[in-house]
Each structure stands twice: as C-alpha cells, then as structure tokens.
Amino acid sequence: MKFTIKIWRQEGPDVPGRFAEYPVTDVIPEMSFLEMLDLLNEQLLKRDIEPVAFDSDCREGICGMCGLVIEGMAHGPKTSCTTCELRMRNFPDGGTITVEPFRAHGFPILKDLCVDRSAFDRIIAAGGYISVNTGSAPDANAIPVPKTIAEKAMDSAACIGCGACVAACPNASAALFVSAKVSQLALLPQGEPEREARVLRMVETMDREGFGNCSNHAECEAACPKNISIENIARLRREFLKAAF
Amino acid sequence: MIVNATTRLDAKIPAGPIADKWSNHKASIKLVNPANKRKYTVIVVGTGLAGGAAAASLGELGYNVLNFCIQDSPRRAHSVAAQGGINAAKNYQNDGDSVARLFYDTVKGGDYRAREANVHRLAELSVNIIDQCVASGVPFAREYGGTLANRSFGGAQVSRTFYARGQTGQQLLLGCYSSLMRQVDAGRVKLFARREMLDVVMIDGRARGIICRNLVTGEIERYAADAVCLATGGYSTVFFLSTNAVNCNATAAWRCYKKGALFANPCYTQIHPTCLPQSGESQSKLTLMSESLRNDGRVWVPKAKGDKRSPDQIPEAERDYFLERRYPAFGNLVPRDIASRAAKSICDDGGGVGPTGYSVYLDFSEAISRLGENVIRERYGNLFHMYHEITDENPYKVPMRIYPAPHYTMGGVWVDYNLMTTIPGLYALGEANFSDHGANRLGASALMQGLADGYFVIPATIGDYLAQNRPDGLTADHDAFRAAEKAVAEQVKQLLAINGDKTVRDFHWELGRILWDEVGMGRNAKGLTRAISDIRALKDDFWKRVKVGGAAEDLNKNLEYAGRVADFFELGELMAMDALQREESCGGHFREEHQNEEGEALRNDEDFCFVGAWEYKGPGQEPELHKEELVFENVHLAQRSYK
Numbered sequence: 001m002k003f004t005i006k007i008w009r010q011e012g013p014d015v016p017g018r019f020a021e022y023p024v025t026d027v028i029p030e031m032s033f034l035e036m037l038d039l040l041n042e043q044l045l046k047r048d049i050e051p052v053a054f055d056s057d058c059r060e061g062i063c064g065m066c067g068l069v070i071e072g073m074a075h076g077p078k079t080s081c082t083t084c085e086l087r088m089r090n091f092p093d094g095g096t097i098t099v100e101p102f103r104a105h106g107f108p109i110l111k112d113l114c115v116d117r118s119a120f121d122r123i124i125a126a127g128g129y130i131s132v133n134t135g136s137a138p139d140a141n142a143i144p145v146p147k148t149i150a151e152k153a154m155d156s157a158a159c160i161g162c163g164a165c166v167a168a169c170p171n172a173s174a175a176l177f178v179s180a181k182v183s184q185l186a187l188l189p190q191g192e193p194e195r196e197a198r199v200l201r202m203v204e205t206m207d208r209e210g211f212g213n214c215s216n217h218a219e220c221e222a223a224c225p226k227n228i229s230i231e232n233i234a235r236l237r238r239e240f241l242k243a244a245f
Numbered sequence: 246m247i248v249n250a251t252t253r254l255d256a257k258i259p260a261g262p263i264a265d266k267w268s269n270h271k272a273s274i275k276l277v278n279p280a281n282k283r284k285y286t287v288i289v290v291g292t293g294l295a296g297g298a299a300a301a302s303l304g305e306l307g308y309n310v311l312n313f314c315i316q317d318s319p320r321r322a323h324s325v326a327a328q329g330g331i332n333a334a335k336n337y338q339n340d341g342d343s344v345a346r347l348f349y350d351t352v353k354g355g356d357y358r359a360r361e362a363n364v365h366r367l368a369e370l371s372v373n374i375i376d377q378c379v380a381s382g383v384p385f386a387r388e389y390g391g392t393l394a395n396r397s398f399g400g401a402q403v404s405r406t407f408y409a410r411g412q413t414g415q416q417l418l419l420g421c422y423s424s425l426m427r428q429v430d431a432g433r434v435k436l437f438a439r440r441e442m443l444d445v446v447m448i449d450g451r452a453r454g455i456i457c458r459n460l461v462t463g464e465i466e467r468y469a470a471d472a473v474c475l476a477t478g479g480y481s482t483v484f485f486l487s488t489n490a491v492n493c494n495a496t497a498a499w500r501c502y503k504k505g506a507l508f509a510n511p512c513y514t515q516i517h518p519t520c521l522p523q524s525g526e527s528q529s530k531l532t533l534m535s536e537s538l539r540n541d542g543r544v545w546v547p548k549a550k551g552d553k554r555s556p557d558q559i560p561e562a563e564r565d566y567f568l569e570r571r572y573p574a575f576g577n578l579v580p581r582d583i584a585s586r587a588a589k590s591i592c593d594d595g596g597g598v599g600p601t602g603y604s605v606y607l608d609f610s611e612a613i614s615r616l617g618e619n620v621i622r623e624r625y626g627n628l629f630h631m632y633h634e635i636t637d638e639n640p641y642k643v644p645m646r647i648y649p650a651p652h653y654t655m656g657g658v659w660v661d662y663n664l665m666t667t668i669p670g671l672y673a674l675g676e677a678n679f680s681d682h683g684a685n686r687l688g689a690s691a692l693m694q695g696l697a698d699g700y701f702v703i704p705a706t707i708g709d710y711l712a713q714n715r716p717d718g719l720t721a722d723h724d725a726f727r728a729a730e731k732a733v734a735e736q737v738k739q740l741l742a743i744n745g746d747k748t749v750r751d752f753h754w755e756l757g758r759i760l761w762d763e764v765g766m767g768r769n770a771k772g773l774t775r776a777i778s779d780i781r782a783l784k785d786d787f788w789k790r791v792k793v794g795g796a797a798e799d800l801n802k803n804l805e806y807a808g809r810v811a812d813f814f815e816l817g818e819l820m821a822m823d824a825l826q827r828e829e830s831c832g833g834h835f836r837e838e839h840q841n842e843e844g845e846a847l848r849n850d851e852d853f854c855f856v857g858a859w860e861y862k863g864p865g866q867e868p869e870l871h872k873e874e875l876v877f878e879n880v881h882l883a884q885r886s887y888k
Contacts, residue, residue, distance in 0.1 A: 030524040030635075038529050038750070045748055045803070050795050053802055055317060057490040059530045061631065062415055063321040085634050110461055111800040114317075118438065121318050125430040129423035130382045134302040134700045135373075137380035141337060144391030145384075154384040154409060157416060161320055190382050 001027040001088060004096040005040055007052055010109055013116075017109070021096075022049075029089035033076065034059060034066060036088055037099075054113040061085040061225060064160030067167065068113055069100040074164035074223040082162065082225040102167035105210040106174060117163050119209035120177060126205035127198035128181040130190050149187050156183040158226045168223035171212030176220035178206050179236035180228050186239050196243035203240055248826075254507070254858055254873040257661040258362040263879050264344075267366045270662070271705050275712035282307035284716045287707065288455055288470040290442045290497055292319030294414075294692055295675025296476030297421040298699025304428030306704055311468055312425070313437045313457060315492055315805075320422045323478055323490040324695060327414025328628065329535035330396060330406035331378075331692040333371035338395050342403040344368045351690060352880045354400040354580050355655070355683020356832035356848065358513070360856070361879055362662060363680045367690075370697040375407055377700055383420040385409050396624075398688040399536050400580040400887075406689045411535055411627045417692055421699070440466070441805060442497040443733045445473060445504050445671060448725045451714070452671035456729045458737070460805060463798035465734050467721035471711055472670045474703060475501060476695075479654035479676040481514065483813045483820070484765075485757025487651035488520055488533035494809035495816050498658050498677050506666040507858040507871060509679035510656035511816065512824035515686055515833045516766050517652030518584035521635055522604040531650040532635060534628045536688040539577040541612035541621065542645070544568050544584070546605050550595045556606055556644045567591060567605075575887040582685045582833045582846075583887060585649035589766045590844060592648070599646045608644035649766065653691060655682040655833065656823070659858040659873075663706035664698060667858075670710060674698040679856065684832025737797050740807045745790030749807045752787050756780065756810070756817055764821050769837040773825040777818055784814035819859055819868065826870060829853045850882050 002025045010017030024040040031039070034056050041051035056066040061082040068083045070076035076086045091097060099113065107115040145153075157180070165176035182199050185191030191198070214233055221230045259270040277285065285308050289300040292314040300312040314322060334347040347368040352359055379385065379393070385407050386394040395404040409416035428434040437457070444456040446467070454469040480495035481487035502508045519539065521532045545564045552559065567587055569576045577584075592603045613621050618641055622629065629640045636646075658666050658673035660680055665672050675695040682690065763776035787810070795801040830839040830846035831853070839847040856873040 026527070028525050028527065031527060032529075032635075035527055035529050039527055041803075042748055042750060045792060045794050048794075051803055053800055057316060057321055057492050058323065058326045059491055060326060060532050061634075062412065063316070063323070063325050063490060064318075065316055065321045080630070081634060085631070087635070087637070089637065114800060117317055121320075121426060121429075121436070121438075124320075124423060125426040129427040130380065131427060132377075132380045132424075133305045134298070134377060134424075134704065137373075137376040140335070140375045140379040140385075141392045143379060145387055146391050147387045147389050150384050150387040153382075154386075154416075157384050157409075157419065158412065160415070161318065184384065185382055188382055188384065190380060 001029060001093040003027060003091065003094070005099060006096055007099040008101055009052065009112055011111065013108055013110055027088050029087065031088045032059065032084055033070065033086040033088065034084045052113060053111045056084055059084045062160060064162035067102050067162045067164055069102060069167060071098055074102065074167040075225050079222070080225060080227055102163050104166045104172035106166060106172060107163060120161050120163065122209060123174065123178060123202055123205045124181065127194065127201040128185070130185065131194060143189055145188060153184045153187040156180045156187070156228065156232055159228050160226055162225065164223045164225060165220035166211060168219040169212065170217055170219065171215060173214045174206050174211035175214035175233050175236065176224065176228055176230065178202050179232035182239055183232040183235045186235065195239070199236065199239040199243050248870045254659070254871050255661065256360060256873055257663060258360070259662065263361060263365045266362050267369060274706065274709035277708045277712050279307055283309055285309060285711050286311060286470040288313070288468060288473045289476060290455065290474065291322065291476035291478065291677070292422070292425065293322035293324035293476060293478060293675060294417060294421055294695030295677070295699040296474070297322065297418065297425045298696050299474055299476060299674055299703045300434050301421060301424035301428050302700050302704045303707070304431070304433035307433070310428070310434040311437065311470060312434050313440045313442060315439065315441050315460065317438055319425055319436065319438065320419060322418060323493050324418045324692065325415045326490065327692055328411045328533070329537035330398060330408035330413045330689040331374070331417060332398065332405050332689040333375045333407060333693065334368055334405060335372055335375060337393060338404045340403045342405050346403065347371060347405065349880060350401050351681070351687060352683070353885060354687035355685050356846070356885055357683065357850070357877065357880070357882050358831050358875065359681055359683030360875060361877060366702070367681050367694055367697050370701045371693050373701060374693060374696045378417055378420050381420040381424055383409060383416045396537055397540055397578060399539065399578045399584070400687040406537070408537065411537070411625055414692060417696065421696070442477070443808070444500045444729045445668070446725050446729045447504055447668065448719070448723060451669045453719055454721060454726060456726070456733050458733070461800050463796070463801065465730050467726040467730055469719050469721040469723070469726065471714065471716055472672065472707060474672040474674055475658065475677050476674040476699065477677045479657065480816060481651040481654055483756070483817050484651040484760050485753050486523065486528060486531050486761070488517060488531050491530055494812070496809050496812045498673070499812040499816055501658060501666065501668065501671060503861050504668065505861065506668045506671060507659040507860050508657070508819065509659035509856050509858040510823065511820040511859070512764070512827060512834050513655035513684045513832060514651060514820070515581055515653040515655060516585045516649040518581055518588060518649050519607060519647045520650035520652070521632065522599055522601065522646055522648040532631065533650065533652055534632060534647070536581065538607060538625060538628060541624065542577065542607040542609050543611060544577055544605055544607055546591055546596050546598055556608070572887045579887045580685055580687060586766055586835060588649055604646040604648045606644040607647045609640065610644070613641065653686055655679065655684060655686055659856070663709065664702055665710065670714065672703060672707065674703055684834055736808070737804065740791065740804060740811070741793050741797055743789065743791050743793070745792050747790045748792055749803055749810050752783065752791060753810045753813065755783055756813055759783070760817050760820065764817070764824055767835050767837050768824045770825060773821045776821040780814055780818045780821065787811065787814060822868070823857055823859065827853055827857065
C-alpha cells in the first residue's frame with residue numbers, strides 16, 4: 001500500500017505550524033498507524049528531511065501516550081481504538097491521510113504532533129487520590145465492595161489519560177477525564193472521606209488549566225478509546241453540586 | 246573474559262531463620278529522625294510500580310524527592326501494560342496458600358537461581374501490597390459478597406493472583422501514580438517528566454546525583470542528591486522486537502554499569518509464550534496477551550505436520566494439546582520458559598500453524614461451551630478485543646494464534662539485600678535489579694516485586710545509608726557534575742556528527758536479529774561466540790555509519806533512540822558473554838548442550854549455583870565476572886518438574 005500523508009509540522013511551541021505532504025510507500029495492511037509513521041520517518045530520514053516528532057510508548061493501547069487527530073478524528077476513524085491500535089487496513093490504498101496533533105488550549109504543542117498534557121497531572125494532583133500513606137492500610141478484605149460497584153468503578157478507572165476527549169470536544173473540555181477519576185473514587189467506599197473536597201478542587205483546577213466547559217456534545221464519549229461513558233459526567237455534576245451547596 | 250571467583254560479593258543477607266530475617270533486619274538498621282528527613286534529597290529515576298511507589302512512599306516519610314521519567318507523565322511507565330495480575334499469599338481462597346508456599350513456588354519457578362532471603366521477603370510483603378493497593382482505590386475484581394476475587398497463574402497450584410480485568414498493571418500503576426501526585430501536591434516530590442537519565446555522578450566513590458537530557462529542549466541538566474534510586478525497568482527492547490514499550494531502554498542502568506555498578510545475570514531473559522506472532526518485517530513491537538489466558542485457553546497444534554485445514558475442521562483426535570500431554574500436572578499452566586520452549590521446538594520441527602508456521606493455537610472453544618461467552622468476555626474481554634483489532638480475527642470464533650516474544654529480563658543491576666548496588670548510595674529497584682526471580686520469573690510476580698521494592702523495601706533500607714551519610718550541602722555545581730555533563734554532551738554531539746547512511750532503526754533491527762537467533766530461546770557455544778563477534782562488528786559500523794538527523798538542542802526522538810541503541814550493543818555483547826560462561830540450562834537460559842533426553846533443561850548446581858555479576862573494566866577491555874554463591878538452606882535443590 002502507499003499513501004500521501006498530509007501532516008502537521010511545527011518547529012516549536014511559539015512558531016506557526018503548517019501542513020506538509022509526504023508520500024509513504026511499502027505499507028502493509030497489518031501495520032499499525034504508528035508503524036506506518038515509523039516507516040514514513042525512515043523514508044524521510046533517508047531523504048534528509050527531519051522525521052516528524054510524535055509521542056508513543058506501549059503501542060498496545062494502554063499507556064495513553066499516543067494520540068493524533070487522523071482525518072479530523074481523535075485517534076482516527078475507528079471506535080474504541082487508540083492511534084497505536086489502528087491498522088492500515090482501515091484506509092483505502094493510495095489515499096491521502098491528514099494527521100494533526102490534539103488541539104486544545106490546555107494542551108500546548110511542543111513540536112510537530114507532540115503536545116504537553118501535563119495539565120492532566122496537575123488535575124490529578126489536586127485530589128485524584130485517596131490519602132493513605134504506605135503501611136497504614138487495613139486488610140484488603142476488611143473493605144467489602146459490592147461486585148457491581150467494583151465493576152462500575154473499574155469502568156471509570158479504565159481511562160488512559162490520553163486526552164482524546166479534550167481533542168474531540170468543541171469546547172476542549174476535560175470533563176470526561178475529570179469525571180472518570182471523580183466517579184471511580186466516589187463509587188468506592190475508600191474514596192468516601194475526601195469525596196467533597198476532591199471534586200471541588202479537581203473541577204477548580206480543570207477550569208484554571210484552560211479547559212472549556214462541558215455542553216453535552218458527547219464527542220468525548222465517541223472518541224474515547226476506552227469507552228468511558230458520559231454517565232461519568234452526570235455523576236461529576238451531581239458530586240459537584242452536592243459538594244458545593 | 247576475566248573470572249574472579251575469589252571476590253566476595255557481600256549480599257548483606259541478615260542472619261537468623263529465613264522467616265525472621267526481614268523483621269530482624271528492619272529492627273536493627275539505622276533510622277533517620279522524622280525532623281531530619283527533609284534535609285535529605287533522594288533522586289528516583291522512573292515512575293513505574295517500583296519508582297512511583299518509592300517516590301510516593303519516600304515523600305510520605307518526609308524526604309525531599311526528585312522523580313524523573315522519560316514519558317510525558319508518570320502514569321505512562323511501562324508497568325501500565327501488565328495485564329494478568331499480582332500474586333499475594335493471602336490464602337483468601339482457603340486452598341492451602343501461605344508465605345512459605347509462595348516463597349517455594351518463586352524459588353522453584355526461578356529454577357533455583359534466586360537469592361532465598363530476597364524471595365522470602367517478597368512473599369512476606371505480598372500481603373501488605375494488596376492491602377495498600379485496595380486502600381488506595383485499585384478496583385480489583387470482586388466476588389458477589391464484596392470480597393476480592395483470585396485467578397490462577399502459571400507455576401502455581403493455588404489461586405493467589407489478584408486482578409483488575411486484563412488491566413491489572415494499569416490499575417496498580419494508577420494507584421501508585423495517584424499517591425505520587427498527592428506527594429507532588431504536598432511539595433514532597435518534585436516531578437521531572439520528559440527527562441532521560443544519561444549518567445550517574447560519583448563523588449568520593451558515592452552516587453551523588455544524575456545527569457539528564459531534557460527531552461523537550463535538549464538541554465543537559467544536573468541534579469544533586471544524597472542517594473539515587475534507579476527504577477528504570479528491564480532491557481527486553483535490546484531484541485528490537487519485544488512486548489515492551491518502544492521507549493523502554495537500558496541506558497540509565499548501563500551508564501551506572503560503566504561507572505562501576507556490577508550487572509548481574511544479563512543472560513536471564515524471559516520469552517513470554519502468549520504473544521501475537523510477528524506479521525511482517527516493518528513491525529515495531531510485539532503484543533503480549535496475559536498468561537491468564539492459559540487458565541481457560543488450551544494450547545494445541547495439529548498432530549499432522551503441515552495440516553492446512555482451518556482449526557475448526559480438525560477433529561479433537563487429530564489435535565496435539567502438547568502442554569497437557571507433556572506436563573499433565575500443570576498442563577497449560579506450566580511456567581513461561583517451559584511453555585515458550587515447547588512452542589518453539591514444535592515450530593522448529595515444522596509442526597506450527599499460520600502463514601509462517603511460527604505460531605500455535607490458543608483455543609477457548611471448550612471454555613466458551615462450558616462457561617458461556619459472557620464469562621469469557623468478563624474475564625478477558627479487553628484481550629480478546631485487542632487480538633481482534635490487531636489480527637482482524639474474532640477469537641470467540643477462531644482460536645488465537647500465539648508465539649513467544651521477549652518480555653521481561655530477570656537480569657539487571659546487582660544489588661544487595663538492601664537493594665544497594667556496588668556503588669554506595671545507588672539503589673536499583675524493580676525490574677532494573679536482578680534480585681528476586683532467579684532464571685525465570687513466574688507470572689504475576691513482576692508487579693509484586695516492583696511494589697514490594699518501592700512501597701516497602703527501599704523506604705526501610707535507604708534510611709540506614711542516609712543516617713550514616715549526613716547531608717553536606719552538595720550542589721550540582723561541583724566539578725564532578727560539570728565533567729559528567731560535558732561527557733554526556735560530547736556523546737550527543739558525536740552521535741549527530743556521524744551523519745552516515747544507515748538509520749538507528751536499521752542497526753537496532755540487525756542487533757535484535759542477532760540476539761533473537763543466538764541469545765534467544767535456545768543458545769549454544771558456537772552461536773554465542775558468533776554473536777559476540779557479530780555484535781562487535783555491528784557496533785563499530787554504527788559509530789561510523791549511523792544517521793541520526795535533527796539537532797541536539799531540540800525535541801529529537803531519533804537522537805534519544807540512537808543513545809539507547811548505542812548502549813544496547815554493549816549490553817547485547819555482555820548478554821552473550823554471560824550466556825556463554827553459564828554452561829548449564831536454567832529457567833530462561835537454555836543452553837542446547839545441556840538438556841536431558843526429553844529436551845528439558847539440565848542445571849549444573851555443582852558449578853553454576855551462583856549469581857554472575859559483571860564489572861566494567863573500560864572501553865575495549867574484557868569485563869570481569871564476579872560470583873555471588875547462592876546458598877539454599879530452606880529449599881532443597883531439585884530438578885524442576887511440572888509433570
């Protein structure tokens with residue numbers, strides 16, 4: 001297979017970027033999208049063009065490091081799938097594929113397709129935890145958790161922090177990301193003592209980091225590679241209202 | 246190779262009965278007063294289970310912690326990808342488990358090449374780990390009554406594995422990451438993401454800091470501390486194709502080796518049996534699927550070689566369930582090294598399936614008809630989904646095809662019982678050290694070891710060293726830091742200046758090929774000797790012909806990669822040397838010259854019951870082998886049998 005890759009190039013955070021078009025050849029359908037970009041970079045390097053910088057790590061859909069807007073969609077056209085899991089068999093041979101970084105005020109571009117998502121870390125630092133020091137935990141079975149609740153908490157906890165929800169949202173809202181963590185900890189009995197303080201501080205930090213508000217577009221849910229439901233956003237709102245008033 | 250059998254590597258194993266060693270040790274080592282802890286700075290490199298847990302726990306204790314990672318966030322460390330579970334001797338299932346049994350299984354699973362005292366401590370701490378994880382909000386699988394669920398894993402006859410669907414590593418890491426971020430919020434831990442450690446700085450023979458490259462700006466940075474903890478993971482990516490994340494590397498550990506830290510058992514590498522087979526030469530990595538699949542999946546190949554019928558057309562009587570046939574007691578749940586080797590020998594013999602003949606079936610049809618598709622989906626849904634995405638085949642309908650792939654490295658930086666390397670003040674935790682798994686790691690034990698080291702061992706043992714080495718106001722302006730920074734900057738410059746005609750990836754691919762062929766699942770003297778000379782030639786070629794591109798003072802992924810591959814040549818050579826000196830088969834190290842008539846590994850306890858720890862002697866010099874004798878007082882050395 002061969003493709004024309006129309007891809008975002010930007011030398012640094014404060015310089016304007018532009019699209020460049022490069023051909024990529026010798027692609028096979030089994031290849032992942034990032035393996036195709038690896039191949040493109042090898043071909044660029046041999047032509048003395050600087051490779052395109054993009055982030056990735058585990059390449060199996062769990063670390064959340066990769067994330068590209070492909071054909072206008074965060075993580076590409078396939079649902080429940082990270083960029084690294086996307087296979088080239090999903091694209092028609094000979095076509096042009098447009099590749100951009102996640103674009104959001106909260107995620108400044110570092111270079112080409114790499115963005116700074118450290119705002120997510122700062123949101124978690126503002127309460128996305130249970131305050132328990134190492135060594136002070138009771139026996140694990142001393143805290144029974146109903147199976148249905150544990151499963152629900154796990155659904156929320158499955159978030160990989162990739163930021164596709166933000167990239168997909170017309171408001172660049174981080175509501176799905178924040179709500180997933182708030183939900184996980186609000187559902188579990190272990191999270192109860194800090195429940196109110198947590199939601200207030202996390203929401204406040206989310207706003208301060210420059211993410212927009214949620215206005216129920218649900219694009220986040222559609223883009224989420226881990227199927228995090230917008231039910232979590234509903235729960236976030238309930239938690240916030242209960243805590244604030 | 247220089248062999249120094251007279252050197253006594255002191256593992257500092259506490260005296261006394263094995264079950265009391267750790268408690269006695271904790272009670273006798275020195276402590277740092279709570280008010281004085283903030284005067285000490287501790288560097289932790291890595292934010293996986295070992296590094297993240299260490300940084301969080303040391304922060305909670307009051308130390309001033311600097312924590313580094315190469316990713317953009319600590320939550321991405323490769324522990325996140327562990328799937329199946331974490332072992333703990335809780336005996337919640339009332340099936341006869343105990344600390345003693347987990348200890349025994351781990352020593353035996355490691356083919357009697359691990360240090361007894363470390364393994365016992367690991368088994369003891371396993372129970373505290375589960376408590377800690379649950380308290381920090383890890384949503385483990387539960388039974389209807391609300392108690393924790395367990396599953397079985399390879400190499401054990403009890404159910405002691407705790408799990409969170411097929412994402413246990415992710416959930417444990419996020420638990421530990423949340424504790425870490427709490428300390429960041431509290432100001433006890435300062436986080437440095439997108440930094441790569443490129444050297445350890447030594448002053449008066451002690452580790453006093455690190456040199457990093459800022460991966461965004463390219464700036465070389467210096468950080469001073471009172472102690473340095475390496476938690477930088479393993480080196481499976483040396484093989485090019487492995488199940489590890491593409492950025493996993495050995496550079497931090499390797500640079501410590503070159504500063505004098507001994508590197509132990511580099512030839513002990515684990516090839517994991519349940520991975521997706523390779524599809525083409527342009528592949529960047531292989532994908533693993535949890536060993537837990539072997540709870541319900543049955544491994545088989547057609548009895549007739551070259552049988553091209555689709556699997557559902559092959560009747561039961563014409564299938565060879567070779568693991569169940571060869572190992573009736575453990576069946577599909579034999580340890581990884583055994584399962585991998587069995588698959589390799591079947592495929593080498595022409596009995597494999599799939600387009601290349603290098604894969605075997607992992608079939609769930611029996612479990613699906615017994616338990617229903619929903620139960621299987623609940624247990625392994627995400628793994629089945631992943632398999633489907635990658636192969637375009639539905640594993641609920643068609644058996645999976647699997648083949649072994651490099652996955653974990655038992656070898657690593659040599660540490661004593663306190664996790665201190667041979668450099669005072671330099672510690673190694675988790676997969677980066679060599680200590681607990683011997684020659685083969687059992688499934689669900691990596692997460693256990695990473696968290697044991699990070700949550701419980703290092704917070705106890707580091708105080709003993711710090712109490713004896715008071716803060717002295719050292720800053721990173723010291724000449725030793727300037728010199729180390731200069732050396733690192735020069736290497737970066739050198740890599741960019743070559744501007745040859747072969748890419749880093751080309752070189753890495755070739756190195757991986759040599760290692761997979763000669764230092765992979767089967768090794769022999771002739772192949773290993775050839776590998777050593779081939780790797781040396783390839784390394785020379787690299788320094789003449791590599792093409793990196795881009796600039797030093799910039800975000801330059803290829804430059805990062807080049808530095809890592811440069812170290813992989815040297816490490817690959819040491820792996821081959823270590824495999825060559827170890828004239829026996831044990832665990833993941835299978836020397837073809839040493840097997841019994843059934844093809845099972847033959848250990849040589851008389852001559853090789855030791856840890857092989859290598860000392861760097863300078864560029865172009867042969868490294869020196871030091872031996873730490875392994876003494877088994879509690880477990881009887883026996884031929885490992887899973888029949």
